[in-house]
Amino acid sequence: MRLLAIETSCDETAVCLLEASGDVGADFSYRVLGNALFSQAHLHAQYGGVYPNLAKREHAKNLVPLLEEALRQADSLNNRSVAIPLEGPPLGSLQEVLVREPELLERIIPFIETYKKPDIDAIAVTNGPGLEPALWVGINFAKALSHIWNVPLVPVNHMEGHVMMSMVENGSMRDFEFPVLSLLISGGHTELILSRQWMHYERIGETRDDAAGEAFDKVARLMDLPYPGGPVVSKLAAEARAAGMEPMKFTPPMLNSKDYDFSFSGLKTEVRKVVEASQPLTTEMQKAIALGFENAVAQVLVHKTIQAVDEFDVRTVVVGGGVSANSFIRSELAAKLASRDASAALLVPSPEFATDNALMIAIAGYFHALTSNGARPEDIIATGNLRLETSG
Numbered sequence: 001m002r003l004l005a006i007e008t009s010c011d012e013t014a015v016c017l018l019e020a021s022g023d024v025g026a027d028f029s030y031r032v033l034g035n036a037l038f039s040q041a042h043l044h045a046q047y048g049g050v051y052p053n054l055a056k057r058e059h060a061k062n063l064v065p066l067l068e069e070a071l072r073q074a075d076s077l078n079n080r081s082v083a084i085p086l087e088g089p090p091l092g093s094l095q096e097v098l099v100r101e102p103e104l105l106e107r108i109i110p111f112i113e114t115y116k117k118p119d120i121d122a123i124a125v126t127n128g129p130g131l132e133p134a135l136w137v138g139i140n141f142a143k144a145l146s147h148i149w150n151v152p153l154v155p156v157n158h159m160e161g162h163v164m165m166s167m168v169e170n171g172s173m174r175d176f177e178f179p180v181l182s183l184l185i186s187g188g189h190t191e192l193i194l195s196r197q198w199m200h201y202e203r204i205g206e207t208r209d210d211a212a213g214e215a216f217d218k219v220a221r222l223m224d225l226p227y228p229g230g231p232v233v234s235k236l237a238a239e240a241r242a243a244g245m246e247p248m249k250f251t252p253p254m255l256n257s258k259d260y261d262f263s264f265s266g267l268k269t270e271v272r273k274v275v276e277a278s279q280p281l282t283t284e285m286q287k288a289i290a291l292g293f294e295n296a297v298a299q300v301l302v303h304k305t306i307q308a309v310d311e312f313d314v315r316t317v318v319v320g321g322g323v324s325a326n327s328f329i330r331s332e333l334a335a336k337l338a339s340r341d342a343s344a345a346l347l348v349p350s351p352e353f354a355t356d357n358a359l360m361i362a363i364a365g366y367f368h369a370l371t372s373n374g375a376r377p378e379d380i381i382a383t384g385n386l387r388l389e390t391s392g
Ligand code: KG4
Pocket: 010, 185, 186, 187, 188, 189, 212, 213, 214, 216, 217, 228, 229, 230, 231, 234, 321, 322, 323, 324, 325, 326, 327, 354, 355, 356
């Protein structure tokens, strides 16, 4: 099966063309035919976080060029021999589908007039969680293509995409056992999800306020460092660690709360107080703060994950979401897992696919496409707080 996948939940615009076969599980295999991504992070840097209307505008501007790029990589961007002007009812119905996306409509018309329908069986699109204005652009784009090309639509939960991305490697499914515990840490989410079988998700804990990535972003902003904060703060922390610096001491939040919930807003306030009391902030001080902050975040994430591994006899730990790119968190978790008597495998995504991308949406979309004929377009809506939870 060939799938086109579209991801626009936050500040990455991404399109992927995937060829996949096999069932969910060991015989699954895939080949990335085309993968195109544009990160808007540098545009949002001046706001210290993602600015939803700017994200929406940028998605609308970049989706068509990225689709062209992905299809070109796949050698599937085929010109019509003669451009066919979209007129009459086909144009009218496309205008209806894209009534809220005039900028996208303007770009999609010449694309459809110029290129033939590519060889695809389904279109997967992220329907949440994320920023709703941003999600809608991708969803409407998917609906427009599905309408014109007459292919089914598969809505995909972005967080399930992150889970799946950690489970695969080099075109196949990795070898692991259930129960699986997923630690999902991104700019918008921090949650622990237990899966006792394929595509079954039970939420056992989550953040009560800020997400882990959001805490990194806010701490960076407090220290006048650019967005996204995770890579910058962790780089400073790594330098401090390598130099044997003394960390600033912060309290790992909710470390002993006996549940699987997290909270990062108090930690951010602690950091703010230290920053305010240390003006002007020297680079040395920035490093000590970054080190102490990263230590506290890693400690609580690792502690709660291990606690859940013990309680639920977990055989595999999956780490997914942008913060999973953090090498200190990865290595602390690996060390703690290795020091236990019962063994549990650790699956992390390859670094280039740790942050948002469309490959993860294509893979999760494929598994859903295996068991469904797609959703009706009118039933696909952007859901900012979409949960990853199986009912029943
Ligand atoms: O999954 P993602 O790309 O987008 C969301 O769905 O939110 O995650 C982005 C988040 C940002 O908050 C960013 O600061 C954080 O991931 N991040 C990191 C690192 N790289 C990215 N946080 C800590 N350490 C990193 N190395």
